Amino acid sequence: MENPFDDVYFMKKALQEAEIAFDKGEIPVGALIVIDNRIIARAHNLTELLNDVTAHAEMQAITAAANFLGGKYLINCTLYVTLEPCQMCAGALYWSQINRVVYGARDPERGCIALNTKLHPKTVMVGGVLEDESAQLLKRFFIEKRNLN
Amino acid sequence: MENPFDDVYFMKKALQEAEIAFDKGEIPVGALIVIDNRIIARAHNLTELLNDVTAHAEMQAITAAANFLGGKYLINCTLYVTLEPCQMCAGALYWSQINRVVYGARDPERGCIALNTKLHPKTVMVGGVLEDESAQLLKRFFIEKRNLN
Numbered sequence: 001m002e003n004p005f006d007d008v009y010f011m012k013k014a015l016q017e018a019e020i021a022f023d024k025g026e027i028p029v030g031a032l033i034v035i036d037n038r039i040i041a042r043a044h045n046l047t048e049l050l051n052d053v054t055a056h057a058e059m060q061a062i063t064a065a066a067n068f069l070g071g072k073y074l075i076n077c078t079l080y081v082t083l084e085p086c087q088m089c090a091g092a093l094y095w096s097q098i099n100r101v102v103y104g105a106r107d108p109e110r111g112c113i114a115l116n117t118k119l120h121p122k123t124v125m126v127g128g129v130l131e132d133e134s135a136q137l138l139k140r141f142f143i144e145k146r147n148l149n
Numbered sequence: 150m151e152n153p154f155d156d157v158y159f160m161k162k163a164l165q166e167a168e169i170a171f172d173k174g175e176i177p178v179g180a181l182i183v184i185d186n187r188i189i190a191r192a193h194n195l196t197e198l199l200n201d202v203t204a205h206a207e208m209q210a211i212t213a214a215a216n217f218l219g220g221k222y223l224i225n226c227t228l229y230v231t232l233e234p235c236q237m238c239a240g241a242l243y244w245s246q247i248n249r250v251v252y253g254a255r256d257p258e259r260g261c262i263a264l265n266t267k268l269h270p271k272t273v274m275v276g277g278v279l280e281d282e283s284a285q286l287l288k289r290f291f292i293e294k295r296n297l298n
Binding site: 089 | 196197201202212
């Protein structure tokens with residue numbers, strides 16, 4: 001039987017968050033945090049609206065999930081994010097001791113893999129889930145942005 | 150003539166923030182952000198109180214300074230922090246394009262230098278300002294913590 005709660009299912013939900021960011025004129029990245037197949041945090045990039053470089057989707061999701069759990073460690077949690085985390089977000093994930101990180105599009109320039117950010121030994125990272133959809137949304141954003149300027 | 154607004158002057162103020170963290174039972178790290186010799190953000194570590202791994206002193210200072218300036222880039226600003234920034238905070242500083250980062254104690258295990266976190270090309274980093282005072286405060290915190298348990 002098909003598992004309705006697989007990585008693709010949750011990444012689709014993260015993509016919905018990215019689309020909300022898109023509609024607000026933000027670089028479209030969405031994230032959510034799941035524990036036992038339950039979504040406990042949803043967030044999208046808000047760096048422009050909040051005038052704050054720290055307002056990446058992942059950072060907000062980490063804060064919200066810890067708030068929900070009443071503890072700062074995200075044990076047994078999975079983060080879904082439409083774009084490979086940057087150094088800042090991977091650094092925050094290190095501190096959170098999160099169990100799994102699943103991302104969509106790769107970021108070979110500013111992503112944590114190329115920049116070799118250290119993850120917590122407890123954390124497993126999986127990439128490329130709905131990679132094309134996530135990358136297409138980002139591409140569409142930057143094309144529209146360029147045409148507006 | 151002596152400059153009253155040198156790095157030691159501002160690091161002393163950052164140390165005062167670290168002492169406030171100490172009194173709250175937080176790992177004692179303090180930070181401030183300065184522009185044109187004017188302090189525009191003060192913060193101290195609040196990870197325990199807020200149950201949030203992202204609540205490092207530097208992260209809060211970056212958010213507060215951007216809020217004060219009305220823009221997310223911390224051009225012409227200097228961050229003073231009593232402990233070498235971690236990957237997360239150095240990653241946030243990368244996005245902020247801050248001009249200077251001055252830190253006190255070194256963190257050879259989890260600091261951004263050993264972990265090779267990428268800084269923005271516009272950012273100059275200087276370490277070891279009031280290093281002993283910052284390190285002593287941290288040491289005292291961990292000794293007291295150990296004795297309580």
